Amino acid sequence: MKELIEYIAKALVDSPDEVVVMEVEGEITSVIELKVAKSDLGKVIGKQGRTARAMRTILSAASTKLNKRAVLEILE
Amino acid sequence: MFYEFTGKTVKEAVEKACGELGVDEALLDVEVVEESKSGFLGLVGQRDARIKVKKRDLLKEIMEVSDQPSEPEREPLPGPCWECGSEETSAAPQEAGVAETEESPAAQEAPPELEQARKILVEILAKMTIEAEVRPKMDNGAVYLEIIGDGSGLLIGKEGHTLNALQYLVSKIVNKDAPAHGKTEIIIDTENYRLRKIERLREKALKMSRRARKTLKPVWLEPMPPDERRIVHMVLASDREVYTKSHGEGAMRRIVVYPRRMPNKRRGR
Secondary structure, rough: OHHHHHHHHHHHHOOOOOOEEEEEEOOEEHHHHOOOOOOHHHHHOHHHHHHHHHHHHHHHHHHOOOOOOEEHHHHH | OOOEEEEHHHHHHHHHHHHHHOOHHHHEEEEEEOOOEOOOOEEOOEEOEEEEEEEEEEHHHHOOOOOOOOOOOOOOOOOOOOOOOOOOOOOOHHHHHHHHHHHHOOOOOOOOOOHHHHHHHHHHHHHHHOOOOOEEEEOOEEEEEEEEEEOOOOOOOHHHHHHHHHHHHHHHHHOOOOOOOOOOOEEEEEEHHHHOOOOOHHHHHHHHHHHHHHHHHOOOOOOOHHHHHHHHHHHHHHHOOOEEEEEEEEEOEEEEEEEOOOEEEEEEE
């Protein structure tokens, strides 16, 4: 799941080198933390949080398939 | 058929175009001929923005194709289990086939965006651990990617949310550095979801039109994304007893179907 978010985030931002993704895995729920350059924050959040929502939607679809749950947190 | 409009800004020109042609912005193909220039202190060298617009008709064509075999009242579409991707997708796929062969000649040469978009989608699907094939093609200037998957409906999601999210993200990535009016339209489809959606929207539009005519009151539809609104506008564009308008901003923008004959006024617009 980490790779999924990492790929999408890197493709969206202007400074892909500064994208850091960490995954804290739990029994059922894992938390994925996304960190990007300050100037790119808007790019991964999007207008009214639309980009962030789209990423979360895809993330839940992907984890549903594995009978798991994943939460995406965008760190400031 | 192209019409030309000018305005202080591109936005203003587009608004003018909508006003004069009497259609919603969603129904126009806008091409910017010249951006506006503010000039020196707004005095010297000021130039208006010039745009060329064309009324869109791509979905109308699809609709006309799917019109022929069915009366609007009938055809209940593949049952309530669209989400579970059944094999019995009755009439729709064949109609899709017709639309494909008849509509492509104008868009033969594939732009680099086609391959780029395909690659991105394939990559995302792989990382979602979904095994699927992606078939790309050009459709009226838009990049059309069809996902051939296991038919589980996982990629569609509730009300198409997952499919829309994929489409939104791929389009966002492909158009990352594109100017506002030079964006490539990306359509991602699977199990013919988009065509079935068009059918469903068409039926809803006709139903709302009947209601507006009967009650002589405006009917408000729920908020919809631009592409869905466009379909409703188009379906009702030829309806002489009602007209449609969009109200609200952003994600809350919704269509209102107005009866042309209002209770007190003899003719509204």
